[in-house]
Amino acid sequence: MSGKQIDEITGVETTGHEWDGIRELNNPMPRWWLWTFYLCIIWAIGYAIAYPAIPLIKGATPGLLGYSSRAEVVAELADAKAAQGALLEKIAATPVADIAGDQELLQFAIAGGSSAFKVNCAQCHGSGAAGSAGYPNLNDDDWLWGGTIDQIYHTIAHGIRFDADDDTHYSEMPAFADMLEPDQINQVAAYVVSLSDTPSDAALVAPGEQIYVDNCAACHGDEAEGIVDFGAPRLSDGIWLKGSTEAQIVAQIRSPKHGVMPAWVDRLGEPTVKQLAVYVHTLGGGL
Structure with missing residues (x-):
């Protein structure tokens, strides 16, 4: 069927399309919807001009405002690091056994220790510190080299049977x-x-x-x-x-097996090792 007709029931002109006896009415979009659509197009053009948006061969258009999400993240990280600086200095100056006496310092140390554990320790001890065959569970009260916070700190800092550290724990069961x-x-x-x-x-x-x-x-x-x-x-x-x-x-x-744990103090620094010791000590074990 060709040509346009007026629908008898609604009085609305049809588009001329018909399928299986059904004609399509030509109802225009509401004006408010059209204006919203046009405004979105104008906003998108303005956004593409003001912000990085159009991909190029080696990057994207910089935008008139010069905004960079990467630069914003770098600035936020710098601010966060500066905010942590005072607490890290306080941890460095505080004996590890005294950190628990300062609630703010304790919370910061637990959070920092948890993060450092996931990056450096979870590979052997597991993400939940439950250990595995040959790697100790750190959630219980069974400690080879002592479970006080000072003993845990020494173990993390200097390792076990780690030849590069003169203060490492060292013992071997004979065959x-x-x-x-x-x-x-x-x-x-x-x-x-x-x-x-x-x-x-x-x-x-x-x-x-x-x-x-x-x-x-x-x-x-x-x-x-x-x-x-x-x-x-x-x-x-x-x-x-x-x-x-x-x-x-x-x-x-x-024929005994003897494990080796690296010394972490030279790799991570004393403040991070202290945070690790605090975190491990609060897992549920320790003395």
């Missing part, structure tokens, strides 16, 4: 495969398991206890509570770093 017979290793492993679980053969526990007293108590303590001066773990609980099965304990006694 008892060179000192004990295989049966003796199985016996002492059974005794260690019995302290927190049920060993595979209860008959091995009694002879294993004597072997423990003769060979292990000097580092792990008479009651297997561990000795932090040696970095010797507590064996009387169910928290294990190198594996909790009896076979894994046997393997560790026979």
Whole structure:
């Protein structure tokens, strides 16, 4: 069908389009909508002139106002860093154990420590600091080198078995495969398991206890509570770093694995290490 007609019901002229007997009415847009549309076009043209908007080969048009979102972010970061400067200086001058006494400083240290942990520590200890095989859980009260905030600070600052730092924690468990017979290793492993679980053969526990007293108590303590001066773990609980099965304990006694943690104070600076220590200490463990 061609040509325009007047719809009998509405009295509105049709566009001339018809589909399946239905004619399209020619209702013009409201004036307010058209003016809004025209104003949006004018605003878009003005925006493209005033601000960076039109892409070019090596950038974009700078705009008459010279605005740069990147420059704005740089300025905001500079302002934030300047605002943090006073608190960072205060942290640097405050003993780490005294930071908790200043609520503002404590909150700042926890926030900064949390951020630094995610960037530098989560790769080994996990995003929630729950650890994994060979990497300690930092949310509990089981601390190889002590859980006071000063001890945590020292561990983070100087690392563990990190040869480049003279103040690093250092201890190594000897390989008892060179000192004990295989049966003796199985016996002492059974005794260690019995302290927190049920060993595979209860008959091995009694002879294993004597072997423990003769060979292990000097580092792990008479009651297997561990000795932090040696970095010797507590064996009387169910928290294990190198594996909790009896076979894994046997393997560790026979040929121990020794982890290495880098020293962070030269990499991150003392204020950041203090913030890390405060953050780790507040995770739920510590003393």
